Amino acid sequence: MKSVRLTADRNIDLQEILKGEPFSCFCSEDGMYLREFIEGDGKITVCIGEEFYFRTNSTLMVAMIVKEEPNKTIVDIVSGGGKTGWLNVSWGSENSAVKKIKKVFANMGFEVCEES
Secondary structure, three states: OEEEEEEEOOOOOHHHHHOOOOHHHHOEOOEOEEEEEEEOOEEEEEEEEEEEEOOOOEEEEEEEEEEEEOOEEEEEEEEEOOOEOOOOEOOOHHHHHHHHHHHHHHHOOOEEEEEO
């Protein structure tokens, strides 16, 4: 499993961001799970998608949890399930998925505050 948390002192238009790359590749035939929850004066959005990786012969799940507060946004990106075989080798698929999404948010001014 791979995860990263990013923050920025501004709000974003998540619906618009999800229309672009690399998010389109994480939509399965059934689509992407997307739910918004209003909490006080903020909003939490949960977005889950999956992508098949040939190099591991497995389907990788990517989850994004976006917490929007007034003038602040926190994004958690988690990938998992991209391992295969008896030794659970991911061949970098989990890291690759997180890296693609992290780059999108970094280009918008988000900073990494946690990574594992």
